[in-house]
Amino acid sequence: MNPTTPVEDTVSDQSPHAFSGREPVLQARGLVKRYGRVTALAGADLELYPGEILAVIGDNGAGKSSLIKALSGALTPDEGEILLDGLPVRLRTPIAARDAGIETVHQSLAVSPSLDIATNLFLGREPLRPGLLGSVFRMLDRPRMRAEAARHLDALGIMTIQNPGQAVETLSGGQRQAVAVARAAAFGDKVVIMDEPTAALGVRESRAVLDLILRVRDNGSPVILISHNMPHVFEIADRVHVQRLGRRVAVLDPRACSMTDAVAVMTGALDPVELPEEAHAPGAVR
Template structure:
C-alpha cells in the first residue's frame, strides 16, 4: 500500500497494575481497506481497540490520524474524527426503534421554536434510517418496531448501519460475527464489503479465521501486546497467521 496510513498507533503501552496488556503495540490502517486485527485471547486486541476509540488512555505511545498526532480522551473524540465502533454487545437500546438507535445522541430536532424546546423530528430520522437500510441492504420489515423484538442478525444490521451512517473514515468492528449463525455472518461480510466500497476503512477484530480470510485485505497480528506480523491476505495462509498468533511453528499449529 503506497497511500499514507489513515490511522497509525505507535508503541502503545497500557498497564493494569502489574499486567502489561499492551507492550509497545503498533497498528496501521490504510484508507478504504479492510484490515483484520487478530490475536489469541489476552493478546491485547480489545485493549488496543479501546485505546483507538478513546475508551481508555494509553500509558505510552502515539496515535496518528491522517498523519497528525491525536488525543483520544473519550468516545466522542473518535467520532469527531469520523471513526465509529460496532461494539461486541452492539450497544443498542432495546426499547427503541432502529431510528432511535441510529440517532441516539445525535437526534434531529424540529426546525424553529419546537426544535429549541428539544422536540424530535421523528419523521426525518425515520426517513434517513429507511434510506440507510436500503443503501446497506439491511433487511428490516418494520423500521418502527422496537429492537427488543428483533433477531440477532437484524440487531447486528441496525448496529452496523448506525456505524456506517456516521463513519466518514473508519468503522471498527469488535467480533461482529461472534453471536451469529452462518447465513447471518455471510450477510455481515456483505455489509463490510459494502462499507469498504464506499471508501470507509474497516477494522475487523475477530477470532473467526474463516471470516477474516473471506473479507480482509490485510491482516495484522498481535501477540503478548505487540504486533508480530502485518501481512497481505493474498500473500499468506491461515496456517501462517495461526503460527503468528501462537508463536509456534507452522507444523505445530493445528
C-alpha cells in the same frame, strides 16, 4: 454473495500492495498500556489505509481489546501516539473518537431494544425539530430520523428491514447487528471498527453481516475487523494484523499466507521471519 464462492473471488479486488506508500487514515505508534504489573500493550503499532478491511487477530491476552479501546477512546495509553489523517489526535473518550469520525460496533452491540430502529441509529445524535419546537420544546425530528435511517439502511443493501419505526427487540440477532453496523457506517466518516461482529450469529446471519462489512468498505469507510473466526478473516480482509504479547508481530497477506500459518504466528509456534516474503503484506510502517 454465494456462500460457496471460492475465497479468492470474495476478497477485495484491490491488492494489499496498493496500500504501500499511501498515507494511513488511522495510525498507532508505540502504544503502551500498563495495569500495575500487567502490560496490556507493549509498544503496539497499527496502520489502516483508505479503502481496506484490516483484520486484527490474536490469542487471548494478546492486547487486541486494549488496542481497540485505545483507538476508540475507551482508554488512554500511557505512552505512544495515535494519528488520524497523519495528524496526532487525543482520543480521551469514546465521544471524542466519535467526533473525530471513528465509530465502533462492539460485540455487545450497544443497541436499545425497546427503542425503534431510527432512534437507535441516531442515539446520542438526535436531530431536533426546526424552529421553536426544537429550540424551546426540544422535540425530536422523528420524520427526518426515519427518512435518514431508511436511506442509510438502503445504502448498505439491508433489505430485511423495511420499517425504521420497528422496535429493535422484534429483530433477529443478525438484524440487530445490521442496525449497529448501519449506525457506525452512517457516522463513521473516517473509520469503522467492528469487534467480533459474527460471534453470536448463525451461519446465514454471519454471511449477511460479512456482506454488510464489504459494503461498508466499498461505500468508502475503511474497516478494522477484530475476529477469532479465521475463515471469515481470510474471506474479507485485505491485510491481517497479528497481535501477540501486547504488540504487532506481523502483517500478513491473506492471499499468500495460509490460515494455518497465521494461527501459528498468532500463537508463537511460528516465527514470522520463517514465512516467505510474499506472505507479508506491505504497508506496515517501521
